[in-house]
Amino acid sequence: xxxNFGTWTGGYYFPDLRADVSxxxxxxxxxxxxxxxxxxxxxxxxxxxxxxxxxxxxLLLNYAFGTDWQDSFDVLSFLFMSELSPLxxxxxxxx
Numbered sequence: 001x002x003x004n005f006g007t008w009t010g011g012y013y014f015p016d017l018r019a020d021v022s023x024x025x026x027x028x029x030x031x032x033x034x035x036x037x038x039x040x041x042x043x044x045x046x047x048x049x050x051x052x053x054x055x056x057x058x059l060l061l062n063y064a065f066g067t068d069w070q071d072s073f074d075v076l077s078f079l080f081m082s083e084l085s086p087l088x089x090x091x092x093x094x095x
Contacts, residue, residue, distance in 0.1 A: 014056075021063040032065045035072045047075040054078055 017024050038044050050057050057078070061069035070076060075093050 018059065021059060025060060025063055027064060032069075032072055039072075039074070045074040046072065047077060048073045049077045049079060051079050 035046050039046050048057075058069075065072055
């Protein structure tokens with residue numbers, strides 16, 4: 001049997017991930033603390049660029065950073081392929 005990542009609601013990977021994120025993601029609270037420190041102490045803008053959909057990203061970061069994960073970034077960008085365009089970039093600015 002080959003890998004079938006399928007869609008967010010199907011396939012073999014995502015249902016297991018959604019059922020128990022802790023099986024796949026190792027918590028490292030120091031990462032969130034580091035990002036917060038960088039933003040505060042250096043006034044550096046921190047961004048998240050991913051080629052994953054929002055649902056997937058939200059699931060992982062809710063687990064890893066907590067439900068306020070979006071506050072850890074100044075800009076969130078989701079880059080993905082679309083039927084309408086070869087490349088779509090959606091950016092949310094949190095300044």
